[in-house]
Amino acid sequence: MANKNEEKADNIDQIRELIFGSQSREFKTEINQIQEMLEKTTQQMQEQIHTLRENLQQEFRSSSEILDQKIKNVSIASQESNSDIKEQMLKEEKRVNRTIESSQEEIEKQLSIIRQEQQKNKNTLQDEIKRTQNLIQDMINSEVSNLEDKKMSKDDMSELLLEFAMRVKGIDPLQEQEQEAK
Numbered sequence: 001m002a003n004k005n006e007e008k009a010d011n012i013d014q015i016r017e018l019i020f021g022s023q024s025r026e027f028k029t030e031i032n033q034i035q036e037m038l039e040k041t042t043q044q045m046q047e048q049i050h051t052l053r054e055n056l057q058q059e060f061r062s063s064s065e066i067l068d069q070k071i072k073n074v075s076i077a078s079q080e081s082n083s084d085i086k087e088q089m090l091k092e093e094k095r096v097n098r099t100i101e102s103s104q105e106e107i108e109k110q111l112s113i114i115r116q117e118q119q120k121n122k123n124t125l126q127d128e129i130k131r132t133q134n135l136i137q138d139m140i141n142s143e144v145s146n147l148e149d150k151k152m153s154k155d156d157m158s159e160l161l162l163e164f165a166m167r168v169k170g171i172d173p174l175q176e177q178e179q180e181a182k
Contacts, residue, residue: 143164
């Protein structure tokens with residue numbers, strides 16, 4: 001039975017070969033061609049990828065070297081600029097210090113002048129106060145001597161002292177009497 005089955009299978013294979021044989025060989029040939037083409041394309045793509053990778057790495061190295069050089073240039077320029085800025089700052093600091101010193105000297109001169117003026121004003125005011133005190137003392141002495149000469153009444157004495165107090169306060173007694181009269 002196994003033989004019969006084998007014969008049947010062989011017969012079926014022969015029939016298949018007769019019906020589909022040429023098509024099957026064509027498909028196999030086409031598939032083999034496609035596989036060869038795929039392998040060639042894959043190999044070409046791998047080579048292109050390898051070439052691209054090498055090109056990119058070379059460009060990266062080149063760009064990296066260029067960037068390193070630019071960084072060095074910028075660093076050098078920055079250092080030069082920093083030293084220029086430091087020099088300018090030192091010059092400006094010296095100029096500002098000179099300006100401050102001259103301003104301080106000017107302020108000291110002005111303060112000295114103001115102190116002298118204050119001292120003069122103080123002396124003038126003290127002299128004026130002494131003169132006023134002497135004047136008041138003379139007036140009091142004069143009035144006291146008048147009192148001693150005349151022996152005034154209490155009313156006259158109070159009027160005299162009131163007038164004196166008003167003058168000390170800076171009030172004119174005549175104007176005050178006019179206002180009271182109105």
